[in-house]
Amino acid sequence: MSEKPLLEVSGLRIAFMRDGREYVPVRNVSFAVPVHGRVAVVGESGCGKSLTSLALTGLPPTDRAHVSGEIKFASALPGSEGSQNVRVSYVFQLPTETLNPVMRIGDQIREAFPPYRAKTRRREQDEKIVSLLERVGLPSRAARAYPCELSGGQQQRAVLAMALAAEPELLIADEPTTALDVTTQQQVLDLVEELAAETGMAVLLITHNLGLVAGRMDIVNVMYAGEIVESGNVVDVLSNPRHPYTRGLLAAVPALDDPRDAPLHDIPGTVPTPDAWPSGCAFRPRCVEAKAICATEDYPCRFCSC
Numbered sequence: 001m002s003e004k005p006l007l008e009v010s011g012l013r014i015a016f017m018r019d020g021r022e023y024v025p026v027r028n029v030s031f032a033v034p035v036h037g038r039v040a041v042v043g044e045s046g047c048g049k050s051l052t053s054l055a056l057t058g059l060p061p062t063d064r065a066h067v068s069g070e071i072k073f074a075s076a077l078p079g080s081e082g083s084q085n086v087r088v089s090y091v092f093q094l095p096t097e098t099l100n101p102v103m104r105i106g107d108q109i110r111e112a113f114p115p116y117r118a119k120t121r122r123r124e125q126d127e128k129i130v131s132l133l134e135r136v137g138l139p140s141r142a143a144r145a146y147p148c149e150l151s152g153g154q155q156q157r158a159v160l161a162m163a164l165a166a167e168p169e170l171l172i173a174d175e176p177t178t179a180l181d182v183t184t185q186q187q188v189l190d191l192v193e194e195l196a197a198e199t200g201m202a203v204l205l206i207t208h209n210l211g212l213v214a215g216r217m218d219i220v221n222v223m224y225a226g227e228i229v230e231s232g233n234v235v236d237v238l239s240n241p242r243h244p245y246t247r248g249l250l251a252a253v254p255a256l257d258d259p260r261d262a263p264l265h266d267i268p269g270t271v272p273t274p275d276a277w278p279s280g281c282a283f284r285p286r287c288v289e290a291k292a293i294c295a296t297e298d299y300p301c302r303f304c305s306c
């Protein structure tokens with residue numbers, strides 16, 4: 001892998017003003033995606049994952065968001081090494097909200113072509129559309145279909161075909177399987193993995209399921225209450241989780257050999273909203289290892305080497 005990362009995020013902070021008060025749902029977030037790298041950001045809903053990924057592409061959900069910190073892209077394509085013009089494709093959670101309901105799938109894929117391909121003859125473009133559809137496991141006739149004629153899994157495959165059509169260096173996939181059944185989830189994630197290996201594109205996967213990361217990603221960043229609380233090589237983090245939140249997420253992943261009547265493990269409580277974060281460690285009210293010092297700014301997990 002190249003020395004210079006494709007994407008480098010340093011000290012990202014996203015703040016909103018409401019009723020004269022500032023809320024900071026993303027705080028001091030730093031991570032990198034290497035060229036060809038496979039990186040995951042994991043955490044429960046409400047931890048700031050999607051907000052972080054939206055900020056990478058300049059899409060914070062309102063124009064009132066104040067985004068600070070550094071987001072640096074550096075292309076590794078021959079002839080454009082170091083350029084900040086990196087082609088990024090984004091796969092959102094819900095394909096029904098991504099696809100235009102009144103446009104045929106083929107035309108939506110055509111819209112995603114990079115400029116050089118958009119200038120080619122229509123026949124060549126049609127051939128490329130069919131090859132992209134076939135690559136994501138859809139029949140060529142899907143090019144003439146409207147989104148409502150496809151199942152949820154087929155729609156997400158069509159979105160992946162659009163993402164590939166742009167020939168991205170980086171694919172950001174934000175909970176791409178949320179709306180799908182378990183079998184289709186696996187198929188779509190397997191497809192993302194295969195396409196990354198085939199095309200060399202890097203992948204940034206946003207997910208709440210730590211179980212999906214094993215074997216698919218190289219680096220994992222665990223996020224809680226707007227901060228990255230642990231990060232590292234996936235094998236290291238999964239085999240030796242240091243932060244109590246990571247341990248809780250891992251314990252919540254059921255194993256195939258668990259007894260059928262074994263109770264499901266969960267982390268008590270829910271992620272607090274940014275206006276209700278506790279003093280000291282934000283995970284404190286839910287942490288089974290909390291001590292008095294965790295309510296202060298010297299809370300121990302802040303200074304561990306995660």
Ligand code: SF4
Pocket residue numbers: 243244245281282283284285287288289290291294299300301302
């Ligand atoms: S700082 Fe304390 S409350 Fe927070 S995760 Fe560590 S042990 Fe738990």
